[in-house]
Amino acid sequence: MRTIALFTCVIVAGFSVGAFAATEMIHQQGRAFSVESISVKKGEAVTFLNDDTVPHNIMSASKGNEFNLGSQAPGTSTDVTFKEAGDVQVICAIHPRMKMMVKVTD
Amino acid sequence: MPAPGSYRSRILAGTIASAALGMLGFSTIGFGAAVVGESRKVEITQKAPSGIDALKALYRRPASIPFPKDNPYTPEKAALGKKLYFDTRLSVTSAQSCASCHSPGFGWGDGLAVGVGHGMARLGRHSPTIVNAAWSAIFMWDGRLPTLEDQALGPIQSPGEMNMKLDDLMARLASIPEYKPMFETTFPGQGMKAKTLAQAIATYERTVVSERAPFDAWIEGSEKAISEDAKRGFALFNGKAQCAACHEGWNFTNEGFQDIGLPSTDIGRGEYLPGVIKMQHAFKTPGLREISRRSPFMHDGSLATLEAVVDHYDHGGVDRPSRSDLMRPLSLTAQDKADLVAFLKTLTSELEPTAVPVLPR
Numbered sequence: 001m002r003t004i005a006l007f008t009c010v011i012v013a014g015f016s017v018g019a020f021a022a023t024e025m026i027h028q029q030g031r032a033f034s035v036e037s038i039s040v041k042k043g044e045a046v047t048f049l050n051d052d053t054v055p056h057n058i059m060s061a062s063k064g065n066e067f068n069l070g071s072q073a074p075g076t077s078t079d080v081t082f083k084e085a086g087d088v089q090v091i092c093a094i095h096p097r098m099k100m101m102v103k104v105t106d
Numbered sequence: 107m108p109a110p111g112s113y114r115s116r117i118l119a120g121t122i123a124s125a126a127l128g129m130l131g132f133s134t135i136g137f138g139a140a141v142v143g144e145s146r147k148v149e150i151t152q153k154a155p156s157g158i159d160a161l162k163a164l165y166r167r168p169a170s171i172p173f174p175k176d177n178p179y180t181p182e183k184a185a186l187g188k189k190l191y192f193d194t195r196l197s198v199t200s201a202q203s204c205a206s207c208h209s210p211g212f213g214w215g216d217g218l219a220v221g222v223g224h225g226m227a228r229l230g231r232h233s234p235t236i237v238n239a240a241w242s243a244i245f246m247w248d249g250r251l252p253t254l255e256d257q258a259l260g261p262i263q264s265p266g267e268m269n270m271k272l273d274d275l276m277a278r279l280a281s282i283p284e285y286k287p288m289f290e291t292t293f294p295g296q297g298m299k300a301k302t303l304a305q306a307i308a309t310y311e312r313t314v315v316s317e318r319a320p321f322d323a324w325i326e327g328s329e330k331a332i333s334e335d336a337k338r339g340f341a342l343f344n345g346k347a348q349c350a351a352c353h354e355g356w357n358f359t360n361e362g363f364q365d366i367g368l369p370s371t372d373i374g375r376g377e378y379l380p381g382v383i384k385m386q387h388a389f390k391t392p393g394l395r396e397i398s399r400r401s402p403f404m405h406d407g408s409l410a411t412l413e414a415v416v417d418h419y420d421h422g423g424v425d426r427p428s429r430s431d432l433m434r435p436l437s438l439t440a441q442d443k444a445d446l447v448a449f450l451k452t453l454t455s456e457l458e459p460t461a462v463p464v465l466p467r
Contacts, residue, residue, distance in 0.1 A: 031354075031360050031362075045141075045143070049148060049150075051148070051150040053351070054351045054352075054432060055430075055431045055432070057382060057384050057385075059382060060140070061381075065140045066140060067140035067142050068142075068381060068382060069142060069145075070383070070384070071383075071384050071431050072145065073145075073431065074150070075147060075148055075149070075150050076145040076146060076147055076148060077145065077146050077148045078142060078143055078144070078145045078146070079142070079143030080140050080141070080142055080143070081140060081141040081142075081143070082140050083140060083141065088140075093363065093375075093379055093382045093384060093385050094362050094363055094364065094384060094388075094430075095360060095361070095362045096243050096244045096249060096361055096362070096363070097243050097360070097361060
C-alpha cells in the first residue's frame, strides 16, 4: 500500500515537472509585447500569452534557443523553456513591430 | 517484502519515468533547443473600443511626420531628394527614375499589374505605393529591407530594375556640376556618397503623405462628408468583414505579413523565414490611403478592381497551411460588398499636383 502511495506521489510530482508554472508571463496585446526585455535563468520557462484579438506567430531564430509557436490563437498561452545562456531575440513573424529580448543567464 | 535497495531503485525509476511522462504530457519540441510546451486555452478579457467615436479615434491622422534620429528632416535634404527621385540618370540607361515605378500620377505606384524594369522587362511583383512610407516599419512586399534608406538604394542597384552600380552612379552624379554643391550644402562635411544619396531620397519619400480624404473629415465630425453606404462599410470593415485585423490605424496597415490565399507560386516572406509555415506566400499588408488611384491591386496585381478585392476576401482564397487564420469565407451580402467599396473610396483624397523638379545639369 505504502509502495502504491509513494509511486502515486512520484507520478504526480513527475507531471508537475512538465507543467511547472513559468516564472514570467509575456502578454501580447495591441500587436505589442507587454515588455521590451526580461531576464530568466537557464532552464526556466516563460509563458507567452496571446491576449490579443488576432493570431500571432511568436518565434526566435537566436542560436541555441530557437523556437516557433506556430499560429498562436487569441486566448491561448504556451510555455517556452530556454536551454542556453545568452540573448534571445523574440519576434512575431506576422507583425514585425513586435520584438522583445529574453536574457538567459546561467 | 522487497529489499531496501530494490525499493530505492524502483522510486528512482519511477521518478525518471514520471518526469518523462510529465514532459511528454506537457511538452513538444520546437525547431531548436528551447522547449515549447503545449498551448493552453486561457480566459482573457479583450479591451474593445466602445462605440463608434472610440472606433473613429483609432483612425485619426497624426499631427506630424516621423523622421528617424539618424536622418532628421531638413528642407534642403528633402529638396535634393526630390531631384534625385525624379532623375532618370540614377538608372544605367538614364531612362528610369524612382518616379517611373512610383509616380504621383498613379497614387505613387505605376498603374501596372507588375512593374517594368531594366530593358522593359516585366518584374515579378506589383510596384507598391510610397505614400505614407514614413510610417512603415519594414520595406518591400517581402520585408527584406529594414529602412527606407536601404529601400532607396535597393531598386537602383537591382539588375532587374535600374541596374546601376553605386560606384558608377556616384561618379556619374559627380560629373553633373550642379549636384556637388547641393550635396555639400545639404550634408556639410559628408558630401556626395551613397549614404547621403540614400538619406536624401528617403527624406523626400517621407514627405509624400496622403492628403485629407473625405474619411478624415467624417471622423473629425463632419457627418455629411461620406455617404450612409460608406458609414455602413466602415462598420463592416471593423466587424463582420474583419479587414481591420490587418488594415488598422490611420494608414490602414499594421505592417504585418499574411498569406491571403492568392493563387500564386511566389512564396514572398517565406524566402526569409523558411521554417515558418505562416510566412509562406505571405506579403506585407499595404496601407489603403489613396486606394482608388492604385489599381490593379495585390502583390501580383492580379485583381483589377476594389470589387474584385472584396470578392476575394469574401471567398477566403486558397486554403493551404500557410493561409492566415483570419482568412475564411465571410458570407458578405451584395449590399455588404457595395458598402465596403463605398467606404474604401472615402480614403482617397483630392491629391494636389506634384511639380516635377528642374534637374541639375
